[in-house]
Amino acid sequence: MADNNVADSPQLSELVSFLQTLPEPHILCDRNYRIIAANDAYRANWLDQQDVVGRKCYEVSHRYDVPCDQAGEFCPLQRSLRSGQRERVLHLHHTPRGESFENIELSPIRDASGEIVYYIEKLEPLPGARSQAHAQGLIGRSPAFVRMMEMVARVAPSDAAVLLQGESGTGKELVAGAIHRISKRADQPFVAVDCSGLPETLFESELFGHERGAFTGATARKTGLVEAAAGGTLFLDEVGDIPLSIQVKLLRLLETGTYRRVGSPELRKAEIRIISATHRPLAEMVETGSFRQDLFYRLNIFPIFLPPLRERGDDVLLLAEALLARVAGGRKLTLSAAAQAWLVGYPYPGNVRELRNLLERACLLCDGDEIQREHLPASENVEFSRSTAIFAQKPPPPDFATLARNFKGSRKALAQQLGLSERTLYRRLKMAGLL
Helix, strand or coil, X not given: CECHHHHCCHHHHHHHHHHHCCCCCEEXXXXXXXXXXXXXXXXXXXXXXXXXXXXEXXXXXXXXXXXHHHHCCCCHHHHHHHHCCCEEEXXXXXXXXXXXXXXXXXXXXXXXXXXXXXXXXXXXXCCCCCHHHHHHCCCCCCHHHHHHHHHHHHHCCCCCCEEXXXXXXXXXXXXXXXXXXXXXXXXXXXXXXXXHHCCHHHHHHHHHEECCCCCCCCCCCEECHHHHCCCCEEEEECHHHCCHHHXXXXXXXXXXXXXXXXXXXXXXXXXXEEEEEECCCHHHHHHHCCCCHHHHHHHCCEEEECCCHHHCCCHHHHHHHHHHHHHCCCCCCEECHXXXXXXXXXXXXXXXXXXXXXXXXXXXXXXXXXXXXHHCCCHHHCCCCHHHCCCCCCCCCCCHHHHHHHCCCCXXXXXXXXXXXXXXXXXXXXXXXXX
């Protein structure tokens, strides 16, 4: 439960006893990242591992040999030392069951003089964050992806309206599904509506339902999608395509929680959560009058930006590996070094959806067990706009090791010069034997 030094301190012994009463995994660590004690709930996650007491927290959870902030991640301990307050972050941790996103809540403990001497760290895995999200393609380790997942974790337990913004193909429906799965509505329906695929004449009927005889062809009462989502989550995809005539009725639903079926005077109550998504610039549409300002404010209570794939660095290869297993039709295919290099360098105007299409095509062209560069498109034959042809993560130069040894600036400055995230730079320095 704790190291021998704890027994020598009555105050620490009481603190350790308190941790043991908590049902969630908790550890006690000092300012130098050393784990002093761990309760049984924490130890249950490490049955096949060596004892965690006495080891550094970043070594146990991340397998790093330096603190998280020196490896390109947010460190709650360093944040708390600066702010003097409780800090909360989302981290991707190594566990015996594989990698898992976990909410980390760090609370400082002060001595009689008011100086921070210890920290209590609570770990709370996101429900289904590894198994279900991984199976559906919501995978990543890049700082941009982890920041997005931290926002998902913060908003999911509430009923706040969420607006997902990002380019086409970034996985907005996957993120909406993740929010639903880790919310209190997880056991209720998740209903997705493609707003761009509904003609204006049918939109109101599909959304709110209609009574028999409400219009020509309405031969029976129809349950709308709002009613189908009762108790759960209604996901409005491409909300920027909703006609103005329907926007006012959607606004009423958000403001009052009520709606009417087409052809009925009866007000019905809707107990649902709204998540919407768009790749269109809604703020600009408000200025031009094509989207209602009041509706925009109602939908935009908690905006989340989904980063394009070209800004996610090494996530490309993580995604490629997972997607390849799905599109290979049972074959066990791998990617050659040349194919990996091309995939990392391509800018993906179609984002994750385009990556999947490229891999599916490569599987059809490949007769062996390894996808080669020639199974991927020639760069000049792949169409993409100039605005998206930006390499957010440049490959390191051939003399990477020499450059790194002789570079006089900070690691952050070196990462910026190479066009890498600090985390990616850290991994490559480690692989090159420079750490």
